[in-house]
Amino acid sequence: MAGIEDLKGEPVPLEESAAELAPDLTAAAVDVVPPALVAQSMGQYMRAWWVRVRGGDAGVLPVVLALVGVSLVLQIVSPRGLFLSPGNIVNLFIQSSVFIVLAMSETFVLLLGDIDLSVGYVGAIGGIIAGNFVQPGLDWPWWIAIVIGLAVTCVIGWIYGLIITKLRLPAFVVTLAGFLFYFGVMIILLGASGSVPISSTVLVNQEFLYGIVNTNIDPTLGWIGLVVIVLVLGATIWLRDTGRRKSGLVAPPVGLTVAKIAFLAGAGIVVVAICNVNRGTFLPIAGVPWVVPIVLAVLGVWTILLERTQFGRHMYAVGGNAEAARRAGISVDNVRTVAFILCALTAGIGGVIYLSWQGGISTNINGGQLVLYAVAAAVIGGTSLFGGRGRAIHGVLGGLVIGAIYNGLYLLGLAIQWQLIATGLVLLAAVAVDSLYRRGAGGVARA
Amino acid sequence: MTVSASVGESAGPAASGEPLLKLRGISKHFGAVQALYQVDLDLPAATVTALCGDNGAGKSCLTKTIAGIYQADEGEIFFEGSQVHIRSPKDSAALGIETVYQDLALADNLDIVQNMFLGRERKGRFFLDEDDMEKAAAETLAGLRVTTVRSIRQPVATLSGGQRQAVAVAKAVMWNSKLVLLDEPTAALGVAQTQMVLELIRRLKDHGLAVMVISHNLNDVFEVADRIAVLRLGRMVAQDNISAFDRETVVDFMTSGGSNRGVAAVGTQAAL
Numbered sequence: 180m181a182g183i184e185d186l187k188g189e190p191v192p193l194e195e196s197a198a199e200l201a202p203d204l205t206a207a208a209v210d211v212v213p214p215a216l217v218a219q220s221m222g223q224y225m226r227a228w229w230v231r232v233r234g235g236d237a238g239v240l241p242v243v244l245a246l247v248g249v250s251l252v253l254q255i256v257s258p259r260g261l262f263l264s265p266g267n268i269v270n271l272f273i274q275s276s277v278f279i280v281l282a283m284s285e286t287f288v289l290l291l292g293d294i295d296l297s298v299g300y301v302g303a304i305g306g307i308i309a310g311n312f313v314q315p316g317l318d319w320p321w322w323i324a325i326v327i328g329l330a331v332t333c334v335i336g337w338i339y340g341l342i343i344t345k346l347r348l349p350a351f352v353v354t355l356a357g358f359l360f361y362f363g364v365m366i367i368l369l370g371a372s373g374s375v376p377i378s379s380t381v382l383v384n385q386e387f388l389y390g391i392v393n394t395n396i397d398p399t400l401g402w403i404g405l406v407v408i409v410l411v412l413g414a415t416i417w418l419r420d421t422g423r424r425k426s427g428l429v430a431p432p433v434g435l436t437v438a439k440i441a442f443l444a445g446a447g448i449v450v451v452a453i454c455n456v457n458r459g460t461f462l463p464i465a466g467v468p469w470v471v472p473i474v475l476a477v478l479g480v481w482t483i484l485l486e487r488t489q490f491g492r493h494m495y496a497v498g499g500n501a502e503a504a505r506r507a508g509i510s511v512d513n514v515r516t517v518a519f520i521l522c523a524l525t526a527g528i529g530g531v532i533y534l535s536w537q538g539g540i541s542t543n544i545n546g547g548q549l550v551l552y553a554v555a556a557a558v559i560g561g562t563s564l565f566g567g568r569g570r571a572i573h574g575v576l577g578g579l580v581i582g583a584i585y586n587g588l589y590l591l592g593l594a595i596q597w598q599l600i601a602t603g604l605v606l607l608a609a610v611a612v613d614s615l616y617r618r619g620a621g622g623v624a625r626a
Numbered sequence: 627m628t629v630s631a632s633v634g635e636s637a638g639p640a641a642s643g644e645p646l647l648k649l650r651g652i653s654k655h656f657g658a659v660q661a662l663y664q665v666d667l668d669l670p671a672a673t674v675t676a677l678c679g680d681n682g683a684g685k686s687c688l689t690k691t692i693a694g695i696y697q698a699d700e701g702e703i704f705f706e707g708s709q710v711h712i713r714s715p716k717d718s719a720a721l722g723i724e725t726v727y728q729d730l731a732l733a734d735n736l737d738i739v740q741n742m743f744l745g746r747e748r749k750g751r752f753f754l755d756e757d758d759m760e761k762a763a764a765e766t767l768a769g770l771r772v773t774t775v776r777s778i779r780q781p782v783a784t785l786s787g788g789q790r791q792a793v794a795v796a797k798a799v800m801w802n803s804k805l806v807l808l809d810e811p812t813a814a815l816g817v818a819q820t821q822m823v824l825e826l827i828r829r830l831k832d833h834g835l836a837v838m839v840i841s842h843n844l845n846d847v848f849e850v851a852d853r854i855a856v857l858r859l860g861r862m863v864a865q866d867n868i869s870a871f872d873r874e875t876v877v878d879f880m881t882s883g884g885s886n887r888g889v890a891a892v893g894t895q896a897a898l
Contacts, residue, residue: 428761429760429778429779492754496740503731503741507746508716
């Protein structure tokens with residue numbers, strides 16, 4: 180009987196078929212094809228890309244523009260042009276890191292059309308538990324402390340997943356309950372002193388945790404690391420794209436492959452160069468803070484998980500059409516449960532970074548604001564609130580925008596109320612863009 | 627014309643021997659509602675069978691029984707001559723039965739390749755084997771002459787209705803399927819796109835697949851079907867070669883369960 184074998188007869192290369200477009204293929208449907216997938220040359224690519232931008236789906240373009248715009252405005256209005264000074268840019272990376280990691284954590288559940296309102300306090304609990312294990316008396320190895328903290332957050336996420344999938348409760352309500360519950364748990368964990376400090380200079384493990392954010396990579400080592408990263412990633416991209424071009428698969432033009440690698444190298448050089456400028460006033464301070472490669476590692480691992488593995492594919496499928504996923508034999512409940520575990524795990528990583536950044540966690544931590552910033556960062560970066568669309572990189576870019584606003588308004592001496600107002604407006608703009616895109620895509624689907 | 631009650635074991639299609647799928651005496655009820663009553667149905671290979679019937683006649687129920695979503699209360703199912711038990715969609719897929727539902731079950735945010743391999747992704751040791759999947763998807767689409775999509779890496783959201791139907795059908799035939807059930811494949815489509823989908827159905831037949839099309843649209847039925855089976859209130863009231871019917875008789879069977887227009891003589895089985 181007919182199967183793939185029988186259907187192979189007279190293969191018609193799909194690329195040729197573009198010439199004989201059927202009349203039912205509307206212009207709109209052609210226009211929104213992702214440019215990298217059809218273009219044969221750079222010129223075609225740029226045109227296709229521009230058409231798509233006008234159609235409302237610009238990928239990461241809006242958030243990159245927002246980042247540039249916010250940076251320029253803050254540079255102009257900040258006293259003595261302080262905003263884009265090397266010292267402040269490093270500061271910005273550090274301040275953004277918690278928002279970035281929490282935004283990546285939120286991405287997992289946003290992809291399914293869910294939300295986790297408790298990542299702020301769940302992350303804090305992960306950080307506090309890690310911090311508790313390096314207190315005097317216990318003084319466990321730092322990495323065991325981190326593993327225990329993250330294991331606890333994983334269990335929290337797993338319980339969320341069970342409640343949401345078995346009891347069929349909306350994630351919004353379950354995690355709102357979790358927000359209050361874990362706020363309370365956090366206060367209990369912090370005990371009478373109301374804080375877990377890790378600022379000891381005697382205890383090696385405390386010092387190490389503190390150093391995650393507050394120490395820098397030796398400038399030379401920074402350059403070496405950059406070269407290694409660019410070589411590995413560049414070679415991967417190059418081999419994949421040329422391989423696909425050779426076997427006649429859909430692939431970007433050579434120019435775009437080169438441009439991607441060049442951009443990667445260029446961005447890396449700028450970041451390392453800025454971080455390696457001496458930013459100390461009395462003693463020389465230079466180098467990339469350790470938190471930067473840590474955030475990039477989280478980005479890398481989650482990007483591979485989401486975009487290169489079967490599980491990641493299933494997450495997108497469940498977010499795009501849960502019924503289709505179910506009929507395709509995907510266990511929607513399992514995917515959802517694992518998404519909540521990954522969300523809580525990543526929140527725990529954010530909590531450890533927060534612990535390191537602040538030299539401890541106290542009851543002053545504002546888990547409510549953190550979760551709002553996390554969701555805002557993910558959405559500003561391009562992740563949809565309605566599920567099915569989102570990448571880890573969106574969390575990074577959106578987190579940088581939030582960090583820039585946070586940092587810039589602080590430089591201007593404007594108090595928290597203005598940060599909140601500015602962030603609120605940016606979030607509204609991001610959701611509006613998201614919603615417009617969805618309407619645009621829907622219109623095409625009906626065409 | 628063969629009225630279902632009179633179909634005996636000997637009434638199989640003359641030309642191709644045993645039909646690929648044979649249902650005998652299938653009954654299904656939901657509480658007090660008898661959805662299917664003693665339904666017999668033959669689906670021969672390389673043949674398009676149209677399943678017609680008014681709303682609530684039991685078309686969807688019968689389809690879901692074949693697809694394994696429902697299990698019949700009574701009756702037997704024979705696949706390639708031997709009796710089978712279809713207890714789940716997995717069972718039907720293992721036999722080579724694929725169903726394309728009216729809502730198509732495509733994820734809009736995924737591209738054509740990703741949709742065609744949804745739930746059955748090919749992987750290397752750790753990661754998805756995108757190149758392999760893309761090649762296989764391209765071959766299947768080319769084999770079906772689905773050449774109007776500009777790139778198989780475009781998201782399904784950007785496709786027209788006819789193209790989406792084509793992708794859903796291509797997804798169904800990728801898996802060495804032998805029988806494809808299509809639920810209202812042209813219901814939401816314009817004229818040009820309907821033609822494209824009907825052409826696709828003919829191609830499935832040319833590849834030797836058995837096809838069952840559920841359709842309200844008698845124009846489409848008479849254009850593409852080789853056989854017609856008519857359900858009315860859960861009973862198979864007529865089932866025969868297309869030449870035994872015309873539009874009026876089909877409508878008569880759908881609405882009143884019989885026809886006195888004399889086009890087909892009840893009780894004879896036309897050769898396929």
